Amino acid sequence: MRKMNSHTIYMQQALNKAWQYQGVTYPNPAVGALIVCNNEIIALEAHQKAGTSHAEVLALIQAYETLSGETISFDRFDAHQAHEFLYTLPQNFFAECIVYVTLEPCSHVGKTPSCASLLAHIQPKKVVIATLDPIKGHDGGMKRLQEQGIAVEVGVCEAEAKALIEPFMIWQQRAFVLFKIAQTSNGKIGGGYLSSKESLTHVHQLRSVCTRMVIGGNTVRVDRPTLDCRFTGDKAPDITIYSREDNFDRDIPLFAVPNREVVIGDRIDLNTPSFILVEGGGGMLRALGDKIDWVLQYQTPKFSSHDSSYPVDMALTFLHQNSKGVDVMLWSRKL
Amino acid sequence: MRKMNSHTIYMQQALNKAWQYQGVTYPNPAVGALIVCNNEIIALEAHQKAGTSHAEVLALIQAYETLSGETISFDRFDAHQAHEFLYTLPQNFFAECIVYVTLEPCSHVGKTPSCASLLAHIQPKKVVIATLDPIKGHDGGMKRLQEQGIAVEVGVCEAEAKALIEPFMIWQQRAFVLFKIAQTSNGKIGGGYLSSKESLTHVHQLRSVCTRMVIGGNTVRVDRPTLDCRFTGDKAPDITIYSREDNFDRDIPLFAVPNREVVIGDRIDLNTPSFILVEGGGGMLRALGDKIDWVLQYQTPKFSSHDSSYPVDMALTFLHQNSKGVDVMLWSRKL
Numbered sequence: 225m226r227k228m229n230s231h232t233i234y235m236q237q238a239l240n241k242a243w244q245y246q247g248v249t250y251p252n253p254a255v256g257a258l259i260v261c262n263n264e265i266i267a268l269e270a271h272q273k274a275g276t277s278h279a280e281v282l283a284l285i286q287a288y289e290t291l292s293g294e295t296i297s298f299d300r301f302d303a304h305q306a307h308e309f310l311y312t313l314p315q316n317f318f319a320e321c322i323v324y325v326t327l328e329p330c331s332h333v334g335k336t337p338s339c340a341s342l343l344a345h346i347q348p349k350k351v352v353i354a355t356l357d358p359i360k361g362h363d364g365g366m367k368r369l370q371e372q373g374i375a376v377e378v379g380v381c382e383a384e385a386k387a388l389i390e391p392f393m394i395w396q397q398r399a400f401v402l403f404k405i406a407q408t409s410n411g412k413i414g415g416g417y418l419s420s421k422e423s424l425t426h427v428h429q430l431r432s433v434c435t436r437m438v439i440g441g442n443t444v445r446v447d448r449p450t451l452d453c454r455f456t457g458d459k460a461p462d463i464t465i466y467s468r469e470d471n472f473d474r475d476i477p478l479f480a481v482p483n484r485e486v487v488i489g490d491r492i493d494l495n496t497p498s499f500i501l502v503e504g505g506g507g508m509l510r511a512l513g514d515k516i517d518w519v520l521q522y523q524t525p526k527f528s529s530h531d532s533s534y535p536v537d538m539a540l541t542f543l544h545q546n547s548k549g550v551d552v553m554l555w556s557r558k559l
Numbered sequence: 560m561r562k563m564n565s566h567t568i569y570m571q572q573a574l575n576k577a578w579q580y581q582g583v584t585y586p587n588p589a590v591g592a593l594i595v596c597n598n599e600i601i602a603l604e605a606h607q608k609a610g611t612s613h614a615e616v617l618a619l620i621q622a623y624e625t626l627s628g629e630t631i632s633f634d635r636f637d638a639h640q641a642h643e644f645l646y647t648l649p650q651n652f653f654a655e656c657i658v659y660v661t662l663e664p665c666s667h668v669g670k671t672p673s674c675a676s677l678l679a680h681i682q683p684k685k686v687v688i689a690t691l692d693p694i695k696g697h698d699g700g701m702k703r704l705q706e707q708g709i710a711v712e713v714g715v716c717e718a719e720a721k722a723l724i725e726p727f728m729i730w731q732q733r734a735f736v737l738f739k740i741a742q743t744s745n746g747k748i749g750g751g752y753l754s755s756k757e758s759l760t761h762v763h764q765l766r767s768v769c770t771r772m773v774i775g776g777n778t779v780r781v782d783r784p785t786l787d788c789r790f791t792g793d794k795a796p797d798i799t800i801y802s803r804e805d806n807f808d809r810d811i812p813l814f815a816v817p818n819r820e821v822v823i824g825d826r827i828d829l830n831t832p833s834f835i836l837v838e839g840g841g842g843m844l845r846a847l848g849d850k851i852d853w854v855l856q857y858q859t860p861k862f863s864s865h866d867s868s869y870p871v872d873m874a875l876t877f878l879h880q881n882s883k884g885v886d887v888m889l890w891s892r893k894l
Contacts, residue, residue, distance in 0.1 A: 230600050237568060263598040265565050409856065409877075409891070410869045411746015509862075521744065525891055527844075527873040534745045538862040542744075542887055545880050552877055552889065556744070556860055 234258050234265070234324045235354050235381040241270040242279070242326050242388055243544045246555065247402060247520075248429040249274060250499045253392035257283035258324040259348075266290040266321075274433070275335045276301040280325050280343065284310055287321060303336035310342060321348045326385045328357040328378075331364035340365035344372040352377045354385030359396060387543050390557070391499075394517060399494040401515050403502045403558075404430070405534065406522040413505070414532035420549030423522040425455045430501050432458030438492055439478075440504025440511075441467030450477040451503075460484050461501070464492060466508060506534045514558075518543075521554040569593050569600070569659045570689050570716040576605040577614070577661050577723055578879045581890065582737060582855075583764040584609060585834045588727035592618035593659040594683075601625040601656075609768070610670045611636035615660050615678065619645055622656060638671035645677060656683045661720045663692040663713075666699035675700035679707040687712045689720030694731060722878050725892070726834075729852060734829040736850050738837045739765070740869065741857040748840070749867035755884030758857040760790045765836050767793030773827055774813075775839025775846075776802030785812040786838075795819050796836070799827060801843060841869045849893075853878075856889040 235258075242256030249255075249271050257279035259267040267290060269282035277285070277300060285300045288310070298305045329339035329351070343351060351374055357363045369376050394400040404427065406419045417424070431437060432453040439451060444465050452460035462485040463478060470488045472479075479486060492500060494515060502512060509516075519540060540556040547553070570593075577591030584590075584606050592614035594602040602621035606614040612635060620635045623645070633640045664674035664686070678686060686709055692698045704711050729735040739762065741754045752759070766772060767788040774786060779800050787795035797820040798813060805823045807814075814821060827835060829850060837847060844851075854875060875891040882888070 230595075230598060233568065233572060233600060260565075263565060265568060407746070409746075409875060409889070410871070411742070411744075412868075412870075523889075525875040525877045527869055527871045527875070529870045529872045531870075533747075533868065534862055535747075535864045535866075536745070536862045537864045540744060540860040540862070542860045542882070542885065545882075545887055547877070547880075550877065552880055554744070554858075554887065 231324075231352055231377070231380045234260060235326065235352065236384070237265070237268055238324050238326050239354070239381060239384050239388060240546060241268055243546055243555070245270045245272050246388070247391065247499070248272070248426070248433055250433045251395060253327055253389045255279040255325065255327045257326070259283050259287040260322045260324070261287065261291065261320050272301070277303045277306045278330065278336060278339050280323060280329055280339045281306045281310070283323070284318070284346070287318065288313065291317070307337045307342055311345060313346075315345070315347060318346050318348045322350045322352060323348045324352045326354045326388060328353050328355070328363060329365040329369070330357070330362060331368055332362060340368040344368050344374065347372070347374060350375040350377065352380055354381045355379070355389070358393065391518065395497050395499050397497060399435075399492070399496060399498045399500045401494070401500045401502060401512070401517045402430070402520055403509060403512065403516045403518070404520045406524070407534070408524050408526050408528040408530075410527040411533045412528040412530040413534065415528065415530045418524045419522045420524070420551045422549030423551045423553065426548060426553070427522070428453040428455040428458070431461045432456055433499070434461055434501040435498035436464055436500055437461040438464045438466050438500055438502045440508030441465055441472075442507055443504045444472055444476060444478065448476045450481065452481050463487070464489065466490055466492070466504070466511065505532070506536050509534055509536045509538070516558045519556050519558060521556070522548065523552045523554060525550055566659075566687055566712070566715045569595060570661065570687065571719070572600070572603055573659050573661050574689070574716060574719050574723060575881060576603055578881055578890070580605045580607050581723070582726065582834070583607070583761070583768055585768045586730060588662055588724045590614040590660065590662045592661070594618050594622040595657045595659070596622065596626065596655050607636070612638045612641045613665065613671060613674050615658060615664055615674045616641045616645070618658070619653070619681070622653065623648065626652070642672045642677055646680060648681075650680070650682060653681050653683045657685045657687060658683045659687045661689045661723060663688050663690070663698060664700040664704070665692070665697060666703055667697060675703040679703050679709065682707070682709060685710040685712065687715055689716045690714070690724070693728065726853065730832050730834050732832060734770075734827070734831060734833045734835045736829070736835045736837060736847070736852045737765070737855055738844060738847065738851045738853070739855045741859070742869070743859050743861050743863040743865075745862040746868045747863040747865040748869065750863065750865045753859045754857045755859070755886045756790075757884030758886045758888065761883060761888070762857070763788040763790040763793070766796045767791055768834065769796050769836040770833035771799060771835055772796040773799045773801050773835055773837045775843030776800055776807075777842055778839045779807055779811060779813065783811045785816065787816050798822070799824065801825055801827070801839070801846065840867070841871055844869055844871045844873070851893045854891050854893060856891070857883065858887045858889060860885055
């Protein structure tokens with residue numbers, strides 16, 4: 225039979241969970257974690273937002289709740305409180321647990337304490353890692369675990385885990401450019417909102433964390449958008465309207481959003497490590513062309529006879545697909 | 560935490576496997592099975608073709624191979640041989656195995672022996688069933704297992720399992736109409752073959768089992784197709800060219816395929832239990848409209864500036880998506 229075991233299936237679940245937060249963890253990588261205890265999955269979590277608890281920590285808290293039947297009373301996303309709490313548990317509490325994590329647990333102390341140190345203290349039965357952290361200075365987590373005598377296995381679903389952190393690898397070096405598209409299942413756009421509430425929330429999460437949004441000039445003229453983050457309540461992103469000429473009606477709502485910089489021009493800084501989120505029509509997709517790293521499609525479950533689409537030639541590789549409410553969310557790499 | 564356990568994850572794998580053969584098992588339902596032994600997944604299989612071994616049997620054979628390290632020397636798809644072989648194994652051979660199956664094991668003897676009787680003999684540790692067989696006369700499998708003292712759990716991922724067998728439920732009563740579409744990721748069609756080899760093979764499998772193919776008159780005139788099953792080597796389907804007028808050039812390759820009936824007309828028998836596979840363009844999709852049950856999209860990983868698309872208004876519900884080679888395959892129900 226095709227090589228397949230529980231490790232693969234568990235890690236695949238952790239990867240799928242992480243993809244749900246792809247992009248929104250910027251500048252951190254998307255990471256998922258799953259915990260198995262006596263052959264039952266007792267936790268499945270993903271890192272959700274930079275500066276908050278990492279995937280392993282959220283999973284350990286969830287595992288604690290499942291095993292103890294208690295509910296914690298503090299904010300689980302507060303990494304310092306979560307680490308502190310987990311250090312107070314009896315040292316054999318997680319002795320029967322296997323921790324699956326899509327990326328090597330962090331060894332350094334940044335905005336949050338070190339996950340490798342926490343796991344080394346907690347002494348789970350085993351830690352299974354999909355891929356080691358390729359960033360120099362971030363690695364060493366595996367070694368710390370092994371030094372404490374914890375069984376570690378590395379390389380389960382490694383190729384998938386590397387695709388998951390590709391944006392993270394890019395935005396360490398230069399701008400990661402994500403072109404976001406919302407269309408019907410037959411590739412039509414326009415005619416008002418297409419996407420599910422879950423898709424719109426995800427878009428607003430991306431907008432709230434990106435370094436800068438780039439929007440096509442034509443989209444601004446025609447759609448007169450606001451481009452804020454009202455679905456999540458976060459600060460609206462700074463915007464570059466991609467256009468050589470400044471002939472935009474200042475009554476267009478996006479200009480009225482407080483605490484936002486709006487630049488009009490056709491230059492985008494691609495050299496600085498950053499996350500550029502692009503929205504726009506076919507002209508914009510064509511204009512950016514090779515500057516695009518990935519395309520994110522929200523596909524809504526209907527066919528439409530609307531005229532507009534993205535009539536552009538572009539080769540892609542599909543990387544991941546998952547449901548987002550009633551929509552399907554499709555991630556692909558531009559070839 | 561959200562309710563989730565190993566049962567759910569294992570059953571989801573069996574469901575995903577079954578979707579790979581959706582439609583091609585006609586007139587049988589799509590069914591998947593997974594076997595866990597001492598917490599390792601040792602088999603994952605699906606029913607592939609009517610008249611051949613059912614999912615549980617293929618999974619038991621695979622489990623035998625994994626546990627014994629031996630490879631069977633007979634055709635595993637020959638249900639009679641497979642059942643016979645499994646009956647010869649020591650009765651405690653599968654004692655530590657949990658069998659997950661997306662549909663209640665069959666109790667009746669049809670083209671193949673009864674899977675419920677086989678499982679009752681084999682005495683696995685437990686059988687987990689997603690949904691009971693809703694067809695009168697097909698049920699009773701669970702009861703037979705319980706009578707033999709086997710632990711049975713029913714209802715894990717039941718809603719998903721019911722969606723999986725929806726075509727089967729329909730083609731018991733009347734024609735199940737599946738409209739097949741191949742398009743780029745931005746909804747464009749035309750410009751030669753779009754799909755991966757794996758997608759094309761799946762289409763040819765569907766063609767080989769369907770009761771009748773219906774093809775749009777315009778597609779016949781423009782594409783001059785063959786519409787055979789050369790990727791699988793099976794008999795080509797009978798065809799209805801959906802057109803009021805018979806003005807087709809008899810040099811079009813589809814007319815030259817041996818052992819095929821070609822009917823030209825605009826009537827399709829929807830009352831007889833059957834499986835109607837439809838291919839065609841936007842006009843055909845519009846013409847059939849409410850007669851369509853499900854839409855199957857093969858989506859190829861590229862954008863194209865080609866003119867053609869399916870400019871039709873139609874509301875859908877996405878049911879399942881999975882990879883098919885480099886493509887994504889999307890199943891949806893017409894609302």
